[in-house]
Amino acid sequence: MAELLIGQTLRFEGNPTTEGPGAARHSARGGVLIEGGRIAAVGEADDLRRAHPDARVTDHGDALISAGFIDAHVHYPQTAMIASWGKRLIDWLNSYTFPEEMRFADPAYAAAIAKTYFNLTLANGTTTVCSYCTIHPESVEAFFAEAERRGVRAYAGKTCMDRNAPEGLRDTPQSAYDDSRHLRDRWHGVGRLNYVVTPRFSPTSTEAQLEAMGALWSESPGCLMQTHLSEQTDEVAWVRSLFPDARDYLDTYERFGLVGPGALFGHAIYLEPREHARLKEADASLIHCPTSNTFIGSGLFDMDGMTRGGYRVGLATDTGGGSSFSMLRTMAAAYEVAQLRHRALHPAELWWLATQGSARALRADDRIGNLAPGMEADIVVIDLASTPAIAQRAARARDIWEAVFPTIMMGDDRAVKAVLVGGRPA
Ligand code: GUN
Ligand code: ZN
Numbered sequence: 001m002a003e004l005l006i007g008q009t010l011r012f013e014g015n016p017t018t019e020g021p022g023a024a025r026h027s028a029r030g031g032v033l034i035e036g037g038r039i040a041a042v043g044e045a046d047d048l049r050r051a052h053p054d055a056r057v058t059d060h061g062d063a064l065i066s067a068g069f070i071d072a073h074v075h076y077p078q079t080a081m082i083a084s085w086g087k088r089l090i091d092w093l094n095s096y097t098f099p100e101e102m103r104f105a106d107p108a109y110a111a112a113i114a115k116t117y118f119n120l121t122l123a124n125g126t127t128t129v130c131s132y133c134t135i136h137p138e139s140v141e142a143f144f145a146e147a148e149r150r151g152v153r154a155y156a157g158k159t160c161m162d163r164n165a166p167e168g169l170r171d172t173p174q175s176a177y178d179d180s181r182h183l184r185d186r187w188h189g190v191g192r193l194n195y196v197v198t199p200r201f202s203p204t205s206t207e208a209q210l211e212a213m214g215a216l217w218s219e220s221p222g223c224l225m226q227t228h229l230s231e232q233t234d235e236v237a238w239v240r241s242l243f244p245d246a247r248d249y250l251d252t253y254e255r256f257g258l259v260g261p262g263a264l265f266g267h268a269i270y271l272e273p274r275e276h277a278r279l280k281e282a283d284a285s286l287i288h289c290p291t292s293n294t295f296i297g298s299g300l301f302d303m304d305g306m307t308r309g310g311y312r313v314g315l316a317t318d319t320g321g322g323s324s325f326s327m328l329r330t331m332a333a334a335y336e337v338a339q340l341r342h343r344a345l346h347p348a349e350l351w352w353l354a355t356q357g358s359a360r361a362l363r364a365d366d367r368i369g370n371l372a373p374g375m376e377a378d379i380v381v382i383d384l385a386s387t388p389a390i391a392q393r394a395a396r397a398r399d400i401w402e403a404v405f406p407t408i409m410m411g412d413d414r415a416v417k418a419v420l421v422g423g424r425p426a
Contacts (some may be wrong), residue, residue, distance in 0.1 A: 002052055005032045005425070006045045007060035007381065009401070011371035012356050013065070017307035021348035023415075026400040031067055034377045037422040042371045054152035058408065060381050063417050064404065066351070068127025068378040069327035069367050070358035071316050073287040074224070075132045075268045076117040076143055076156075077101050077110075078320030079372050085399065092321070094166075104134040112339075117319075118146050122426045124326045125380035125416040126399065128368055130155035130264065131224065132198055135171050137179050144187045146318035151191070151422045153368055154377065155224060157198030158183055162209045170224050173208040177216055184220055192376075192422070194224065196264075201228035202221045202252040203238055214257030224262045227253065230275070232298045241290035248276040259284055262363060267292075267381075269299045279311065285361035286311055288353075290333035291316035296321050304343040314361025315353040327354045328411040335408070349399045350408055377423035382407060 009030030014023030031048035033041040033055060041048060049057070077100065084096040104110045121129055133139035133156055140158045147154035160176035171179065179198060186194035192333050197220060199205045199213040217225045230236050230249050243252045250271075254260050263284040263399060270277070279286065288301045306313050317320070317330050323329060331350040338345045359369025385391035390406045395405035407415050419426040 002033055002035045002040065004048055004052060004055040004381070005034065005065055005381070006030070006057060007063045007065045009065045009371060010059055010400070010404075011042060012352055015356070016346060016352050017357070018153035018310065018315075018347040019206055021346050021401065023232055023233045023337055025350040026353070027293065030065065032247045032371055032379065034420070034423045039371060039373055039375045039377050041373055042114075060417065062384065064372070064382040065379055066370055066382060067355045067375070067378045068123050068419065068421075069119065069354045070314070070328060070362065070369050071126045071129045071330075072264065072314035072358040072361050073289055073316035074129050074319045075106050075321070076114060076129070076319070077132070077139055079113050079120070081116045082320030082325075083323055084320070089235055090238070091168050093341065097320075099170055101134040102166070104136045104139040104142075104232060107138040107142060107167070108406065110136070110139045111146070114142040114146040118152070122295055122326045122411045122419055122421070123149070124328070125382070125413075126325070126327055127380065127419065127421055128153045128155070128362075128364075128376035129426070130196060130224070132159045132200070132226070134159055135161055135169055137183055140183045140187070142147060144190070147193055148191055150426065151424065153192040153194075153378065155362060155365070156207075157195045157196035158227065160199045160209060160213060161204035161338065163206050164204045166176050173206065173212040175186075176209055177212040180213075180216055181219075184216075184223060188223060195220070195222055197225040199227050199258070200247070201235075203235065203242060207256070208404065210256040210258065211280075211281065216242050218257055222308050224264055225258055226264040226266070229253075229261055229265040229268045230270040231293075232296070233270060236270050245344040247270045250278055254278065258357050264314070264315070264361060266300070267298065267303050270291065276309070280309060284313060285314055287314045287316045287361060288334060289316045289322055290337045291324050291330055292318035293337065294333060300334075300337050300341050301339065303338050303345065304341060307349075312361050314358035316358070326412050328408055328415060330354065332410075338399070347405045347408055351386040351404065377388055377420055379420040380416060381418040382411075383417045386411060
């Protein structure tokens with residue numbers, strides 16, 4: 001039976017980062033018709049009611065109906081050590097991250113964290129994530145099994161590392177290739193699940209392992225590849241010392257076939273002109289992780305330059321280098337980081353980045369991240385007056401953007417009134 005959601009609706013007919021806020025479409029009394037897990041129609045509530053008198057109606061009043069949020073770069077195994085104090089990237093990895101990731105050799109522990117992780121992200125209105133796992137195949141099994149159980153569209157891969165990581169957290173070029181290929185064959189394309197080839201970053205992979213990852217990716221049509229790029233200055237210097245022959249950081253991936261359409265590069269803060277040009281030419285995706293970049297003290301991503309340059313940019317929490325599971329909080333941090341670079345991102349741009357922008361970065365914008373006929377019905381319903389502080393500010397709003405912005409800046413999971421995954425309550 002068809003279901004009709006009624007409320008304020010927000011969708012996109014274009015990209016507001018390049019076309020301006022006019023690319024967004026708001027309806028004060030809109031409707032979204034859902035049939036068979038997909039969006040069948042979007043329009044004015046009264047028109048849809050008349051055209052579909054048999055549909056079951058859920059009226060969300062003044063709440064805002066949007067595509068669910070898409071978090072394009074996370075580490076689900078870092079759920080339990082989020083908000084760990086006082087370190088920068090390399091020390092943070094060694095002190096907090098690697099010891100925690102060691103625990104994922106235990107399938108029961110991996111399953112428990114995967115469950116907690118999806119509880120947290122869905123409570124925050126995030127309906128798709130793209131996650132790193134750990135070196136353990138068990139961690140990938142746990143993630144995909146939980147995602148499958150919940151019916152979410154999800155992306156993940158076995159994190160590969162064969163050097164500069166502790167004993168117990170290293171694989172080899174051959175085992176990384178074999179395990180990743182096996183997991184790809186087991187999970188890619190099962191329901192809404194997608195395998196992602198995942199070398200962690202070039203400091204923790206030998207050239208032989210990067211070569212094996214490049215080979216695997218070339219044999220994996222339709223799979224994305226994810227890694228980290230130029231997050232901190234110390235890291236960039238370390239890469240230079242580990243790869244003295246490379247032209248730059250990106251080249252450590254490029255020479256092994258890891259740069260191309262469908263490659264996702266997390267952070268990408270300190271880029272040389274050649275790297276800029278190559279990323280653009282390759283149409284690779286850059287994933288902005290603003291709460292992580294401030295929390296670990298990495299730096300200020302050049303959102304203005306990237307969007308004006310026409311790069312494919314997604315938005316992400318980078319849990320647990322990032323300090324929040326919330327894409328609302330992440331939009332707020334993106335706003336603040338851009339402000340520090342003298343560019344005020346419009347609420348339409350922020351909302352687009354957290355939905356269509358991330359979907360486009362994952363090359364799934366024809367399926368998720370927007371309210372449009374044919375799209376998968378992954379939907380979030382947002383209360384725009386979820387706390388007294390937000391309510392009093394939103395009460396003065398003169399348009400939809402003034403009503404939405406206080407929730408972007410001050411909202412959290414209390415603003416999430418309902419979440420639908422494939423048309424069903426999450
Ligand atoms: N670079 C390599 N691994 C990681 C990680 O787990 N988190 C972040 N923020 N950066 C990384
Ligand atoms: Zn990361």
